[in-house]
Amino acid sequence: MLSRARLLARAPVSVPKRFASTKVTSLKETLQEVIPAKQEQLKKLKAEHSQSVVGDIKVENIIGGMRGLKAMLWDASVLDPNEGIRFHGLSIPDCQKVLPPAPGGKEIIAESMLWLLLTGQVPSEAQTRQLSREFAEKGDLPPFLEKLVDSWAWAVAALNHESLFQAAYEKGIKKSEYWTYTLDDCINLIARLPALAARIYRNVYKPGTALPPLNKDLDLIGNYSALLGFGDNHNLTEYLRLYIALHGDHEGGNASAHTAHLVGSTLSDPYLSYSAALFALAGPLHGLANQEVLRWQMAMQAELGTEVTHDQIKEYLWKTLKGGQVVPGYGHGVLRNPDPRFIALQEFCDARPELLESSMIQLVKKTYEVAPGVLKEHGKTKNPFPNVDATSGCVLHHYGLTEFKYYTVIFGVSRALGALTQLVWARALGLPLERPKSLSLDAIEKLVK
Numbered sequence: 534m535l536s537r538a539r540l541l542a543r544a545p546v547s548v549p550k551r552f553a554s555t556k557v558t559s560l561k562e563t564l565q566e567v568i569p570a571k572q573e574q575l576k577k578l579k580a581e582h583s584q585s586v587v588g589d590i591k592v593e594n595i596i597g598g599m600r601g602l603k604a605m606l607w608d609a610s611v612l613d614p615n616e617g618i619r620f621h622g623l624s625i626p627d628c629q630k631v632l633p634p635a636p637g638g639k640e641i642i643a644e645s646m647l648w649l650l651l652t653g654q655v656p657s658e659a660q661t662r663q664l665s666r667e668f669a670e671k672g673d674l675p676p677f678l679e680k681l682v683d684s685w686a687w688a689v690a691a692l693n694h695e696s697l698f699q700a701a702y703e704k705g706i707k708k709s710e711y712w713t714y715t716l717d718d719c720i721n722l723i724a725r726l727p728a729l730a731a732r733i734y735r736n737v738y739k740p741g742t743a744l745p746p747l748n749k750d751l752d753l754i755g756n757y758s759a760l761l762g763f764g765d766n767h768n769l770t771e772y773l774r775l776y777i778a779l780h781g782d783h784e785g786g787n788a789s790a791h792t793a794h795l796v797g798s799t800l801s802d803p804y805l806s807y808s809a810a811l812f813a814l815a816g817p818l819h820g821l822a823n824q825e826v827l828r829w830q831m832a833m834q835a836e837l838g839t840e841v842t843h844d845q846i847k848e849y850l851w852k853t854l855k856g857g858q859v860v861p862g863y864g865h866g867v868l869r870n871p872d873p874r875f876i877a878l879q880e881f882c883d884a885r886p887e888l889l890e891s892s893m894i895q896l897v898k899k900t901y902e903v904a905p906g907v908l909k910e911h912g913k914t915k916n917p918f919p920n921v922d923a924t925s926g927c928v929l930h931h932y933g934l935t936e937f938k939y940y941t942v943i944f945g946v947s948r949a950l951g952a953l954t955q956l957v958w959a960r961a962l963g964l965p966l967e968r969p970k971s972l973s974l975d976a977i978e979k980l981v982k
């Protein structure tokens with residue numbers, strides 16, 4: 534196993550300056566340092582290679598949901614079809630080695646992941662703690678919103694009432710200043726997501742219960758867990774930390790991140806841009822799949838009992854497929870191997886006896902042993918392997934967060950890390966309005982003749 538120092542030396546991310554002085558460099562100060570080099574990189578690319586060809590556009594790309602088309606700038610993460618996601622060059626195991634956990638915890642936390650995504654640097658422990666405190670200090674909901682909503686995406690959109698970017702834009706600011714107001718909005722939004730998401734959970738599932746105050750000494754997700762009412766459930770809190778860090782970003786083309794990027798490209802503020810992403814996440818082919826998986830596995834368990842055999846699972850899979858439905862949690866738009874996020878969550882389960890004993894976790898594992906073979910034989914999907922959703926919800930259920938219609942909200946807390954990161958960078962780099970050219974079927978036929 535590589536040591537933290539060797540891993541950092543090998544990693545393409547830069548080592549923070551934390552060892553040099555006792556002053557803790559803030560997230561904004563760190564960004565102020567790293568943005569000019571990126572701006573220069575983009576300028577050079579534009580000046581020297583604007584006309585370079587990086588691929589062909591085929592008819593299959595146009596009619597196939599732009600699959601595989603290299604058509605978007607996204608710096609924080611890159612998804613390799615075979616090995617899965619890397620965040621600024623770091624794989625999930627790399628991140629697990631170098632990103633600071635919460636005090637008393639072992640799993641990656643949202644703060645250290647956000648820092649890495651935004652700055653390309655691994656934060657020090659002191660930097661992560663400082664960011665946790667900033668979130669806790671900024672995380673209370675404004676009073677007007679507390680009474681307002683049960684709808685997650687609308688609630689995020691309603692926060693635009695307080696957008697600093699929008700207010701500054703109306704006053705008239707220089708383009709070079711956009712990113713700082715965008716960053717302030719993004720930090721305020723991330724800080725409030727736990728209270729917002731927990732308020733919705735309480736309103737819907739535990740009406741009449743008040744949210745406890747934010748604990749200024751807890752990390753973002755430690756506070757989220759406490760606000761949900763699971764603060765004394767250390768296992769669930771640690772799972773939420775890992776879950777939320779790992780779901781944070783998945784390069785730019787996935788439906789939620791791309792939606793935030795598209796809406797943000799009109800200079801809509803971060804609240805509106807991210808609320809739009811949440812609507813994309815709510816589709817069953819995307820974020821909703823994690824609750825679909827649990828529903829499907831529970832139906833399997835209800836029909837077959839807890840002592841199921843591989844053959845019975847095989848039969849159930851065929852029944853799903855012959856019913857014209859997709860197997861939730863399997864397949865992917867890019868990946869062609871088991872999702873390393875799925876593997877990381879399975880490893881979390883393997884390390885905990887209570888999860889190993891859970892009949893639902895056992896069923897997920899057994900399904901994984903059978904489903905790829907069935908999907909290969911079925912012959913349609915390009916990727917017969919599990920994605921992250923194949924397991925994520927089942928652990929939440931085991932640890933007592935049983936309201937599975939809520940699971941996509943948790944995913945939505947997480948995806949903010951990556952989608953908002955790129956809004957800051959889109960403004961720092963002055964990226965333009967996204968506006969691809971569409972073609973009619975007739976026009977395509979004319980072009981290919």
Ligand SMILES: CC(=O)SCCNC(=O)CCNC(=O)[C@H](O)C(C)(C)COP(=O)(O)OP(=O)(O)OC[C@H]1O[C@@H](n2cnc3c(N)ncnc32)[C@H](O)[C@@H]1OP(=O)(O)O
Pocket residue numbers: 817818819820822854858859860861862863864865866867913914915916920921922
């Ligand atoms: C966090 C995330 O968003 S991860 C994805 C979560 N979504 C799911 O788990 C839902 C189940 N999976 C799917 O529906 C798909 O695999 C997707 C949406 C994720 C990817 O879709 P695509 O890139 O179009 O997949 P692909 O090119 O392999 O599809 C080819 C065919 O296989 C089918 N297929 C793909 N995955 C599956 C599956 N899990 N079960 C059955 N059929 C499948 C597609 O529906 C498609 O059928 P069609 O030709 O009749 O339209």
Ligand SMILES: O=C([O-])CC(=O)C(=O)O
Pocket residue numbers: 780782783786787788789866867920
């Ligand atoms: O990359 C994708 O298209 C879907 C996915 O796994 C994610 O957004 O996390």
